[in-house]
Amino acid sequence: MSEERFASDEFGTRHWPLEIRLKKEEKRLEIDFDDGRSFSYPAEFLRVVSPSAEVQGHGPGQKQTVAGRRHVGIMGLEPVGHYAVRILFDDLHDSGIYSWKYLYEIGEEQEQLWADYLAELAAKGLSRDPVRR
Template sequence: MTEERFSTDAFGTKHWPVEIRLKKEDKRLEIDFDDGRRFSYPAEFLRVHSPSAEVQGHGPGQKQTVSGRAHVGIMSLEPIGNYAIRIVFDDLHDSGIYSWKLLYELGEDQDELWAEYLAELEAKGLSREPKGRR
C-alpha cells in the first residue's frame, strides 16, 4: 500500500499574511507577512501582473502587455478560501485570484518586475497612461 502525502501549505504557501490594508486613496495594497516582511503594492502594478487568463494567457508565451492603467484603483478585496484574495479593480477587472504565495513573490520581485514592465511598454510603443490622457 502506498502512502499519500499532502502538503499542509495551501498552494505552496510558505508565508501567510498577518495584516492586509487597502489604501483606496493611495491606490495601494499593503500586506504584512508572518516572517516580518511588509510589501506595499501600487494598484497599477497588481493590475498589470494579474494572474488572470486575460493577462497571463492559457499557456507559455501568451502573456499580454496591459497598458493604460496608470490611474487604476482597487475597489474591493474578496477572500478566496484561506489561500488567496480576488482584487476588484476600478477598471472592472476582477478575474485574477492572487494567492498569498504569488503576492509574496510579487513583493519580493517588485522592483525587477516593474522595470521589465516599463521596458516592455517602451519596446511595444505603449504607455501607462490611458488613451484619452496621452
C-alpha cells in the same frame, strides 16, 4: 493550526499574511507577512501583473502587456478560501486570484517586475496613460 501547515500547504504557501490594508485613496495594497516582511503594492502594479488568464494567457508566450492603467484603483477585496484574495479593480478587472504565495513572490520581485513592465511598454510603443478618446 499545526506548524507544518504554516510551513507549506497544498497551494505552496509558506508565508501567511498577518495584516492586509487596502488604502483606496493611495491606490495601494499593503500586506504584512508572518516572517516579518511587508510589501506595499501600487494598484497599477497589481493590475498589470494580474495572475488572470486575461493577462497571463493560457500557456507559455501568451502573456499580454496591459497598458493605460496609470490611474487604476482598487474598489475592494474578496477572500478566496484561506489561500488567496480576489482584487476588484475600478477598470472592472476582477478575474485575478492572487494567492498569498503569488503576492509574496511579486512583493520580493516588485522592482524587477516593474522595470521589465516599463521596458515592455517602451518596446511596444505603449504607455501607462489611458488612451484618450
